[in-house]
Amino acid sequence: MKQLLITKKRKTLKRFLIPLIISIGVAFLYFSWLSKDSIPEEYLKPIKIASTTESKILKGIGTIQPTQRELVSAPSDGTIKLLNIREGQTIKRGDILAELNNYDLEQKIHTAQLELLNISSQVSIDKSNLAIRLSQVQSELANSVMQLKQQKLELNANEALAEKGIISSIRFKQSRMQFEQNELEVEAKKAELALFKDAYEQQLIAYANKIKLAQNQLEYLNKKQSKLILTAQFDGVISQNSSKLGQVVKQGQSLFELIETNNLLAKVQVPQYSSDQLERGQAAEIITPSGRIQAKVDYIDTVIRNGSINVFLTLNSVTPNWLRSDQAIEANIYTAQQQATYNIQKPHDFNDFKHWNIFEVNANNQAVLTRINYHEVDSSQLSFEEKLSGNYVLLIPDKYTKEHTIDFNLGSSHD
Template sequence: MDIQRSDIKQRKILRQRALYALVGVAVLLAGYFLFNLEPAAPTVERASLWMDTVKRGEMLREVRGPGTLVPKEIRWIAAETLARVERIVIRPGATVQADSIILELSNPEVVDLALAAEAELKAAEADYQARQASLASQALDQRAQQASVEADYESARLQAEAEKELAAKGIIPSIQYRRSQLASDQLKLRTEIEAERSRGLKQLVDAQLAADRARLEQLRNAATLRRRQADNLQLRAGVAGVLQQVPVQEGQQVTPGTNLARVAKPGELMAEVRIPETQIKDVAIGQPVKVDTRNGIVEGRVSRIDPAVLNGSVLVDVELIGELPAGARPDLSVDASIEIERLPDVLYVGRPAYGQAEGSVRLFRLDAEGDRALRVPVQLGRTSVNLIEIRNGLAEGDTVVLSDTSAWDEFDRLRIR
């Protein structure tokens, strides 16, 4: 006879319920872990990354910019008058002396004005000499007149003195002495008047001659100007050097002030360097510079900083103090590095793609095995051309990825192979 046992069935139901509960908990835990699981780290080829190792030591801060070699002394020769270019005698690139004729110009009116000015000057010089002679004659006449009056006065004075004693003794009437005394006094007054007239005549002569000399100097300057304008129709270099430019053509009409030629001294060169406006704040006059002419490095120093910004850069003049290499010539393209300062005993690394001075970045740092990289925050300091100071976040010997990693911004880990 079979006996039905209800406790077995009940235990079976409990086991099933427990099993279902365990499965549910497992499903929930698996879902939770899957939900919180980080995305798989992407794999990146090592050859496609630019990496560098953090170092400690002296860091050289520099700024760099392109530039050109230019002559220290440049002379632009401009047209002084309206003229026509008849002939180009010397072409650019030739060596010229101060008296070398570069261009032949023509303007008949300038020549006529020069001749007229010369004739007017000669006429004025002749008039001045005639006036000078005439005034000298007048001065001599006045001196003679003054001398005659002075002689008459001296004679009258002596006669009055002699008659004074005779009148006192009663030898001659006193009225006669009084007349002689009066004549002496009158001649004395005339003497003073003639002396004053001589002084006035001298002042008049000096003033007239000064006015004539001023007019003569004006005419002489005008004649010199006209003569120079006529002479400059034969355009000369003015200085010894190399003819760099002749920006006119034969037959061309030129106006006063038009640049006709440029002459430079090739042996005395300087560099004009363009520094980005964001880096110019650290540049100062006197800082050492290395100028790369692509045929050698030339030492120099900053001599001038332009106050204006043009097209995002500032022009810096560099005085070259080293010997120029062969092939250095005006308008040669160069690269210049200006030394800002030397930082002793600092952590530094190559400048990352988006690293800015005194900023913060998140860089991928390689682990000890070198096959994984973890993103870490890094505090940056002062910058140079290719280097940047590390303030915090990295240690000496750490290897970091410096290339652009914006494609993996959502990942904090990379696999390197």
């Protein structure tokens, strides 16, 4: 009896279960069919695509770098007796940064000064003696010329007296020999004066060279001492300082580093495949937390490092005072290649749904699901870069789109 009841119960359960399963299946098919055609009318209104064409932008990251970096070293051995710097300090061109003291150099300068003084004094004495001797030779020549004139007069007188027989011919001949001898003496004095003048000029040149040599030695030492005063050669900042007051340093020893701040540039890394899109002079924009700076491409380093190449950008205007060396930046480089961007109006309830699908509307009154990725431009527009064959799309929330193709009559619903 019990077995009969169990069997009867099973038959009854099957009789009710089978219709239930069929009903569920029918309901599922009905709701599937219903959901296919249950897309709200507001999402079936085609949206017109607006397109814009702009220069393709290459994006990169990098740092701000100085165009000039100077490592200041000790010009000679010495001791730092003045130090006016600290790391991070801003400096101006011509500022005195440090000064060294070199005792040996000071002694050499003192010795050179004394030597120049002694040489100048001795040269003055020697030039005076030469002038005296020149005057003596000129005086001797003048005396000889005077005597020669007197001898000429006496010779003429004796010649007249000899013709009249007042004096003997022997005496006349003696006076003529005396005159000829005086002529020879005058010529000799003239030759002596000419030679002395040549020697005198050469001696003056030698004296001048001797003084000049001593002056050059002193000037060289003074210049060497002036280099012990270290001044800024440009506006900038102290980036590193390895010196301190009273420190004894050796020639060539590094003291501190200067970075120029007036002429900064940006070193930017971009993907290596971008090299064929880059040219010198292309417009660029440097992006920092403090602001944006217009720039241009100055140099392209095509050597590949870790999948990137380096592009150097120069600023189009004066360096802003808030821009710093080694500051991290982003950059946009506007290439010659053109890139089209497509925009559509954002639905008013865009934020009510997590994901939307874009359907391309074709000429056959069909909307075909695409794989387009969009992004928000602003509060009213969405943008994508893929080109479509038509000018209209449907933008439908993901929850309403179970099919890849939607057939409908566009009629006059186009904007």
